[in-house]
Amino acid sequence: METAKIHKVGVIMSGVTGRMGTNQHLLRSIMAIIKQGGVKISDQEVIMPDPMLVGRNAAKLERLAAQAGVKRWTTDLDEALADKHNTIFFDSQTTERRVEAVRKAIEAKKHIYCEKPTATTTADAYDLYTRAKKARLKNGVVQDKLWLPGLLKLKMLRDSGFFGEILSVRGEFGYWVFEGDTIASQRPSWNYRKEDGGGLIIDMLCHFRYVLDNLFGNVQAVSCLGATHIPQRWDENGKPYKCTADDSAYSTFELEGGVIAHFNSSWCVRVRRDDLLTLQVDGTKGSAVAGLRHCWVQSYGGTPRPTWNPDIDSPINFHDGWQQVPHHQPFDNAFKIQWELFLRHVVKDEPFPWTLLEGAKGVQLAEKGIESWQKRAWVSIPHLKA
Numbered sequence: 001m002e003t004a005k006i007h008k009v010g011v012i013m014s015g016v017t018g019r020m021g022t023n024q025h026l027l028r029s030i031m032a033i034i035k036q037g038g039v040k041i042s043d044q045e046v047i048m049p050d051p052m053l054v055g056r057n058a059a060k061l062e063r064l065a066a067q068a069g070v071k072r073w074t075t076d077l078d079e080a081l082a083d084k085h086n087t088i089f090f091d092s093q094t095t096e097r098r099v100e101a102v103r104k105a106i107e108a109k110k111h112i113y114c115e116k117p118t119a120t121t122t123a124d125a126y127d128l129y130t131r132a133k134k135a136r137l138k139n140g141v142v143q144d145k146l147w148l149p150g151l152l153k154l155k156m157l158r159d160s161g162f163f164g165e166i167l168s169v170r171g172e173f174g175y176w177v178f179e180g181d182t183i184a185s186q187r188p189s190w191n192y193r194k195e196d197g198g199g200l201i202i203d204m205l206c207h208f209r210y211v212l213d214n215l216f217g218n219v220q221a222v223s224c225l226g227a228t229h230i231p232q233r234w235d236e237n238g239k240p241y242k243c244t245a246d247d248s249a250y251s252t253f254e255l256e257g258g259v260i261a262h263f264n265s266s267w268c269v270r271v272r273r274d275d276l277l278t279l280q281v282d283g284t285k286g287s288a289v290a291g292l293r294h295c296w297v298q299s300y301g302g303t304p305r306p307t308w309n310p311d312i313d314s315p316i317n318f319h320d321g322w323q324q325v326p327h328h329q330p331f332d333n334a335f336k337i338q339w340e341l342f343l344r345h346v347v348k349d350e351p352f353p354w355t356l357l358e359g360a361k362g363v364q365l366a367e368k369g370i371e372s373w374q375k376r377a378w379v380s381i382p383h384l385k386a
Contacts, residue, residue, distance in 0.1 A: 006038065007047045007347045010086035012110065014054040014077065014101055015093030017064055018188075020115070024144070025092055026051065029336040031068050039340045047343045054080050077101065081108035088113060088346060094190055095197035099124045106131045111346050112139040113339075116206045117366065118359035120197050125363040126384060129356035140342045140352055141359030143210045145277075147334035150290035153325045154281060155215060157297065163283025164300075169216055170280045171263035173204060174248075176270050180234030187267065189235035192243040199245035201226050204265045205369050206362030208253070210354070213361070216281075217255035223378045224251040224369035229268040251369055254378075289322070293331075296322040360384055 016026045030051050033039060038048040053073035055061045065073045074080055081089070081104065089105035091098050091114040099119045102112055112132050118141055119125035132139040145151055157163060177187050190196040191203070201224065212219050226246035234240050248266035255261060275291030286299045302323075304316050338354070345352035361384055372379040 004043065005045045007045070008085075009047060009049050009088060009343060009347065010083065011049045011051050011088045011090060012054055012077075012080045012086045012105070013051050014089065014091045015097070016053055016090075017055050017057065017060045018092065018094075021092035022064060024333070024335040025090070025115075025339070026053075026064070026068055026070075028333045029339040031070075032333065032336055033340065033343075039343050041344070041348060047347050049339075049343060050085070052080050052083070052086060077104065081105060081110065087111055088342075090114060095120055095202070099128065102128050103131065106135055106137060109135065109137065111137050112356065113142070113342050114140075114356075114359070115142050116359050117202050117363050118356060119363055120202060122360060122364040122367050122384075125356070125360035129360050132356055138342075138346050138352070139356045140338075140345070140354050141356055141362075142335065142338060143214075143354045143358065144334040144338060145207055145211055146214055146354075147332075147337040149293045149327070149331040150275070150295050151211065151215065151279070152331070153295035154279065154288060154290045156328075157281075157286075157288055157295075157325070158215065162286050162297065162299075163281060163288070164285030166216060166257075166259050166281060166283045168259065168282050169212070169261040170282075171208070171261070171265075171277070172273055173263065173277045174266035174269045174271075175276050177247075177267040179230060179232070180238075181240075185233065189233065189241060191267075192233055192245050192247060193241070194245040199226075200265055200267060201246050201249045201369050201373075202363070202366040204249065204263075205251065205366040206359075208251070208261075208263055209362040209365040210358060211279075212253060212255060212261055213358075216261065217257045217259050219253050219365060219381050220256055221254040221378050221380045222251060222365060222369050222372050224249055224372040225376075226250075226370065226373045229266070246373075249369065288325075295325040297325055298322050357384060357386055 015021050030049050038046040040046055051070050053061050053065055054077050058075050061073045089110040089112055091101050095117050178185050191198040227248045228243050228246050229248055231243055232240055233243055247268055251263050253261040278291050280289045288297045298321055302321050306316055344350045368379045
């Protein structure tokens with residue numbers, strides 16, 4: 001039997017000692033790919049990632065490497081970049097550290113894959129794209145929500161014409177993040193400090209940009225109101241600190257084709273809905289409500305006919321009349337799916353449209369959202385040249 005050709009790809013993984021980097025990128029993506037025998041191109045060809053962990057804390061790196069079964073780790077980024085075996089640089093550090101690290105990796109001629117936001121300003125994010133393009137390096141940004149089961153079902157409904165003409169999209173995102181004094185916070189303290197790159201607008205509008213652009217139409221304009229509802233929290237060492245970044249955002253987006261999208265986003269809200277993120281899409285022929293994994297639909301023919309009468313209990317249970325969209329296929333981890341696509345892009349030159357330009361568009365929307373908040377006005381979204 002012919003031996004399969006194995007493309008062994010060295011992947012520098014910077015900043016993966018954090019929660020997202022450890023769980024989603026290292027353990028559930030790269031190590032899961034290794035355990036499944038790599039990314040199978042054909043019976044005769046496989047791509048096998050070979051991770052090298054990079055960070056500032058040697059003790060954390062050593063523990064994580066032992067936990068994951070990774071042999072290579074270092075606190076010296078220059079050493080990792082100098083190793084010609086490493087062809088991909090991945091970054092999941094805090095946002096304020098990302099630009100410098102990615103620029104250095106571009107200078108070292110490494111293909112770039114990184115978390116979002118790719119920067120804290122559109123200028124820096126777009127600069128990363130133009131540098132990578134000029135260096136003729138393959139590049140990508142994490143846009144994981146596109147591969148969530150709930151959103152894949154929305155895409156299937158859209159492509160099948162279920163909605164008819166799409167009229168509007170309503171998103172609800174968030175949950176109660178504890179302040180950290182009596183109950184430990186579920187998020188790192190830097191998220192609530194503007195000077196450290198924190199803030200819900202820069203975090204979430206980057207996600208909303210690629211979800212809206214890919215599923216419903218390119219974002220043309222934004223009206224956004226931010227808020228810092230909780231002024232003080234407690235950090236990882238139990239010390240109180242002032243919250244200088246927004247913890248909530250109330251945003252309306254005008255999309256290409258006339259679709260209107262509105263998203264409420266908050267780390268100060270208690271959940272009484274189907275999931276931490278829900279999207280309701282209303283069209284002339286039907287509507288759908290999707291969470292992270294599940295999706296419910298109501299067709300035109302199944303739509304009830306309510307009449308307004310606040311003096312009696314409603315005779316209609318509005319949760320009735322919705323049907324759950326079945327799982328038509330198995331769903332893998334969303335981060336892992338995109339990792340596999342990027343590895344195929346690097347090795348086999350297969351298409352990968354989710355470039356650093358798309359990352360810059362996400363930062364741009366967040367920046368324009370903050371501008372809208374400051375001006376208390378609608379702000380148009382300029383086109384970023386590819």
